[in-house]
Amino acid sequence: MQVRNVMSSEVECCNTQDTLSAVASKMQSLNVGALPVVENENIIGMVTDRDMVVRGLTNGNSGDSVHTVMSSNVVTVSADASLEEAAQLMSQHQVRRLPVVDNGHLVGIVSLGDLAVRNQADHSAGQALSQISQQDLS
Template sequence: MQVRDVMTSHVESCTNQDTLQDVANKMQSLNVGAIPVVENGQVVGMVTDRDLAVRGVASGNTSNTVSQVMSNKIVTVNADASLEEASALMSQHQIRRLPVVENGQIVGMLSLGDLAVREQADQSAGSALSQISENQTK
């Protein structure tokens, strides 16, 4: 089974010039905790609810733009990759969400939840989650 078979294909994004308030509002309305930062169709970063809270609000930077709080070392996965490859990337990089790309352009998002909803992927998702959680508790 490939990533494209289980990914979320309708992905909302933001730009690195969006305000933290705009991104927080978008997260709330979409009920998501992470939004990819996209420029010209390419993923250049990721902003999470934790980024907004810790790098934004807690640091007193609420009037800043996404570029000041986003993570810019982004790991992506190709839509044609296997679920095992995606799970291995998530484990290796300690991440719970992967932007999915084709020809460098974002086409979806893959989360541990997406892996878990597929019966065939339960083992991959469980393995990735246990490795991610194990390393975060050390």
């Protein structure tokens, strides 16, 4: 089964000029913990609620732009990739969500939960969660 079969295709985004306060409000209204950061339909980063708290809000920077706290080394997956490939990427990079791209453009997002709801992916999702949740003991 391919990523396109389980991904969420209605993805809300933000841009680098959005303030942390505005993005936090958007996350709250959407009940999500992460948003892709896009410019010209291309993903250039991800911002999570944790990024905003740890890198921004705890320092009193709620008016700062998302650019100051976003992760810019974004791991993406192709819509044509298999669920196993997506789970492998999640494990390898210790992420719970992967932006899905097609010809460089954001077309969706796939989460660990998306993988878990598919019977065929239960094993892959379980392995990915196990590896994502492991603490680095070194």
